[in-house]
Amino acid sequence: MLDNLDLLLIAPVLNVQLLLDGLFIGAIFVLAAYGLALVWGVMNVKNLAQGEYVIMGGYFAWHLGTLGIHPVLSIPIVFAIMFVFGWIVYLLVIKWVITRDLFTSLLATFGIALMVQQGLNLAYGPEVRTADSGLGTHSLFGGLVTVAEIKIVSFVLCVLLAASVILFMKTSRMGQAIRATAQDPRAAKIMGIDTERVYAFTYALNAAICGAAGVLVAMVWVIQPFYGVVHSIRAFVIVTAAGLGNIPGVIITGLGLGVAEQYAGFVLGAEFQQATALTLLVLVLIWRQIQLAKHRMVVQ
Numbered sequence: 001m002l003d004n005l006d007l008l009l010i011a012p013v014l015n016v017q018l019l020l021d022g023l024f025i026g027a028i029f030v031l032a033a034y035g036l037a038l039v040w041g042v043m044n045v046k047n048l049a050q051g052e053y054v055i056m057g058g059y060f061a062w063h064l065g066t067l068g069i070h071p072v073l074s075i076p077i078v079f080a081i082m083f084v085f086g087w088i089v090y091l092l093v094i095k096w097v098i099t100r101d102l103f104t105s106l107l108a109t110f111g112i113a114l115m116v117q118q119g120l121n122l123a124y125g126p127e128v129r130t131a132d133s134g135l136g137t138h139s140l141f142g143g144l145v146t147v148a149e150i151k152i153v154s155f156v157l158c159v160l161l162a163a164s165v166i167l168f169m170k171t172s173r174m175g176q177a178i179r180a181t182a183q184d185p186r187a188a189k190i191m192g193i194d195t196e197r198v199y200a201f202t203y204a205l206n207a208a209i210c211g212a213a214g215v216l217v218a219m220v221w222v223i224q225p226f227y228g229v230v231h232s233i234r235a236f237v238i239v240t241a242a243g244l245g246n247i248p249g250v251i252i253t254g255l256g257l258g259v260a261e262q263y264a265g266f267v268l269g270a271e272f273q274q275a276t277a278l279t280l281l282v283l284v285l286i287w288r289q290i291q292l293a294k295h296r297m298v299v300q
Contacts, residue, residue: 017145018262024151025220026258027158031213032231033238033250034162035206041244042182042202043098048109051231052116053207057082057214058223059120062131071131071219072153078211086207090200098199113228120225131218154216161212165205166247178202182245230274237281240288 032054039047057078064074089112097108135149169175180188181198189195217223217231238257242249257277265273 013141013144014266016141018266019259020145020147021151022259022262023255024155024258025262026255027155028213028216028220029234029238029258030251030254031158031161031216032210033235033242033254034165034247035209035213036235037239037242037244037250038178038202038209039206040239042178043094043199045094045098045105045109045203046102046236047206048106048232049113049116049228050206050210050235051228051233052113052120053082053086053210053228054214054217054231055223055225055228056085056116056120057211058131058218059124059129059214059225060211061215061218062129062223063124065131071133071215072157075157075212075215078215079208082211083204083208086204087200089207090203094203095196095199113232117225117228124225126225128222128224129218130222131215133219148220150219154220157216158213161209162251165209174198174201230277233281234277237277237284240281241284 032050035053036047036050039045060078060081061071061074064077065071069077093108093112094105097105133150133153135153137149138147139145140147169178177188177193177198178201180191180193181195185195188198214223234257238250238253242253257280260280261273261276264276
């Protein structure tokens, strides 16, 4: 570990590599986290199947790739498929747990996660797969820093997708209905908003966003049926740290988590890279508890 730290000091250009990789990957984290923030903020459902939806989207992109469709071009197709899938899951499961206690929603979404995992495992097998983008790699600083073209493309696509969703939420009628329902479901219903349809659309939109993020994950990284849990943890870390409704916070936290994971993987070893997200989740939860305790003392 100390040798790796010394290496960062001796060759500062390595920091550029880690920062770039962290930002490129963190942008994908932001997409999945924004979807979770939507479901959590509007429906008060903590979706433990978040990561499985990401992996599911990745497998759809890989499968479409075997049919001759480039992964980038498959994004709209995967988005539509996952939207329909999310709506069906809402009607079959989520609809019945919205008004229940926290444990019930956690148990229901955990069951969905297990079913998606096993379904992907039966359909595609346990092997690690990747969606080939066919793009090359650029070298900087005499080859000390490499930037894969697909990472640049995925970063741009993340920005475009996130901007499109935010624009939709602010300007469309459904987006305004979603925001009104998130603020006060009862008042929204009195004002004539079909909150049931809003909930279904929100959950379906979350699944679609995760599917799009999964396509990017399949091109930048690898996918495997049981890799979803790590993406779920990342999304929970980002949303919990940033707070509900805090879009700038979600963006900053997601990018920061991507950079933190890259540094942890370099300094501590690749085996500790994914453990970084879990460690940060524990630290965020402890920090939140301390903040709540201080708030209670002030109120008393």
